[in-house]
Amino acid sequence: MKGKLLMLWLVLFTSCVFAQTWVRHLEWEDLVPAWEHYPVATANNVIPAVDGGYIMQGILTLRHFEVENFYRNIFWKISPTGEIVWRIVQQEFHAQKMVCLVSNGIDKYYGLISHCHWNILYTYDTQLNTTNRIVIDTMFTNGELLTLNTVNVVDDGLLISGSNWSDSFLMKLNNNMELVWSRTYQEPSYYGGFFSVFVSQEGSITCSSTYKLYWLSSLGDTLHVYNVESPLTYLTYIVPHSDGSFFVQCSMDTNQYGFAHFDSAGNYISVYPYTLPGNTGGVYKRYTNSTDQQIIIFQERYDRYPEWQDYGILHKFSLTGENQWNSLFFSTSNDQDIGHGNQSLCIDDQGYYILCLDPMTIIRADENGNAVSNNDPSTDTPGIVSVHAYPNPAKDRINFVFSGLPRSSNLSMSIYNLRGQLMDQIVIGEITRQLQWELPTDLESGVYLVRIKDGSLPISSSKFTIIK
Numbered sequence: 396m397k398g399k400l401l402m403l404w405l406v407l408f409t410s411c412v413f414a415q416t417w418v419r420h421l422e423w424e425d426l427v428p429a430w431e432h433y434p435v436a437t438a439n440n441v442i443p444a445v446d447g448g449y450i451m452q453g454i455l456t457l458r459h460f461e462v463e464n465f466y467r468n469i470f471w472k473i474s475p476t477g478e479i480v481w482r483i484v485q486q487e488f489h490a491q492k493m494v495c496l497v498s499n500g501i502d503k504y505y506g507l508i509s510h511c512h513w514n515i516l517y518t519y520d521t522q523l524n525t526t527n528r529i530v531i532d533t534m535f536t537n538g539e540l541l542t543l544n545t546v547n548v549v550d551d552g553l554l555i556s557g558s559n560w561s562d563s564f565l566m567k568l569n570n571n572m573e574l575v576w577s578r579t580y581q582e583p584s585y586y587g588g589f590f591s592v593f594v595s596q597e598g599s600i601t602c603s604s605t606y607k608l609y610w611l612s613s614l615g616d617t618l619h620v621y622n623v624e625s626p627l628t629y630l631t632y633i634v635p636h637s638d639g640s641f642f643v644q645c646s647m648d649t650n651q652y653g654f655a656h657f658d659s660a661g662n663y664i665s666v667y668p669y670t671l672p673g674n675t676g677g678v679y680k681r682y683t684n685s686t687d688q689q690i691i692i693f694q695e696r697y698d699r700y701p702e703w704q705d706y707g708i709l710h711k712f713s714l715t716g717e718n719q720w721n722s723l724f725f726s727t728s729n730d731q732d733i734g735h736g737n738q739s740l741c742i743d744d745q746g747y748y749i750l751c752l753d754p755m756t757i758i759r760a761d762e763n764g765n766a767v768s769n770n771d772p773s774t775d776t777p778g779i780v781s782v783h784a785y786p787n788p789a790k791d792r793i794n795f796v797f798s799g800l801p802r803s804s805n806l807s808m809s810i811y812n813l814r815g816q817l818m819d820q821i822v823i824g825e826i827t828r829q830l831q832w833e834l835p836t837d838l839e840s841g842v843y844l845v846r847i848k849d850g851s852l853p854i855s856s857s858k859f860t861i862i863k
Contacts, residue, residue, distance in 0.1 A: 558588030
């Protein structure tokens with residue numbers, strides 16, 4: 396009875412609180428069987444869908460006669476205006492959460508499940524139907540004990556990171572999901588493992604562990620290592636900047652959090668302390684860039700730290716640690732936690748922040764951290780620079796349509812392959828809103844990047860595909 400009352404409260408709560416803004420509670424109650432009285436719905440990841448809109452992923456935990464747990468992996472496709480397009484439920488499996496969900500931006504998704512040193516990599520089609528499943532641990536026979544937590548899509552496969560025993564670990568798979576290489580990097584304590592991995596357009600790799608920041612070649616060879624020293628005590632998430640430098644979330648020996656700044660060559664520059672509103676203890680966080688290259692923090696304080704109900708869960712900071720705004724999204728107290736996967740926060744190509752929270756809730760917020768109105772347009776928001784390519788894929792020529800371009804005499808469009816090589820650079824006139832590009836005859840089939848710049852400042856980017 397209590398479970399049914401809770402579900403009724405959720406329906407009433409979401410219809411009252413969520414009705415006016417782009418906040419959606421996604422259906423899962425109909426998946427609970429009659430014998431289950433205490434289901435647990437856990438939001439994990441949300442990412443942009445390859446064909447527009449968003450993919451939200453979560454886990455439903457069921458207890459069969461309170462003896463054995465069963466898990467249902469759920470995917471939702473959400474339109475840009477917040478409607479549920481479809482839902483798919485993966486068969487029950489004995490693993491607790493999907494730590495990472497990514498796409499290649501064209502026709503595939505990859506999901507990583509890691510539980511008790513049992514790492515499973517799924518490949519999905521555009522409708523999130525499983526097309527491949529591999530147990531990564533079976534690729535290794537030398538006593539490796541892996542806990543994996545991040546996946547990066549590169550031009551010729553996947554980079555997967557985590558830990559091997561207590562040491563940091565990185566591996567490369569090709570597009571056939573075959574092992575290309577693996578590396579284990581020694582750490583000085585039990586708290587090994589890579590927190591965050593960033594791959595540049597040129598293919599170089601930057602990884603953060605507790606006490607070290609690594610710069611690696613595309614083959615995983617160590618080029619440079621920064622060892623943590625005062626005033627820093629440990630490192631976590633990497634936030635790359637458009638000028639090639641990095642800001643890394645850190646703890647300081649003054650018992651403060653901060654953003655440690657490193658140049659593109661791995662040299663430490665400075666650290667900027669920041670303070671989250673309210674009690675900073677027990678905070679679970681995710682970091683990313685804002686559209687204007689500041690830092691966004693998505694955080695939760697759990698039930699024992701109720702201050703977030705007053706101070707919010709989404710925060711914007713300048714690169715020097717100044718708090719610019721905080722957003723709550725809810726008008727009443729509730730026990731929601733942020734998504735438990737590594738993709739619980741993303742930014743779409745229009746500059747909106749997309750967040751997932753328990754229980755199975757997705758939020759779309761604007762550049763000021765406000766949940767947008769249902770009446771907001773879903774395409775080409777004024778003030779947000781975007782570039783749309785068609786036809787996509789292209790064979791002979793491709794058109795680029797621009798929205799929200801500033802009036803400037805320094806606008807240009809650069810086209811790169813996924814190895815970071817410049818294919819072409821085109822000047823954009825002050826009143827130009829569309830350009831056509833004739834494909835060079837020697838251009839290979841594949842995915843390409845288009846980047847819009849105002850002088851040297853990147854202001855928008857997108858991808859397109861060429862099929863010869």
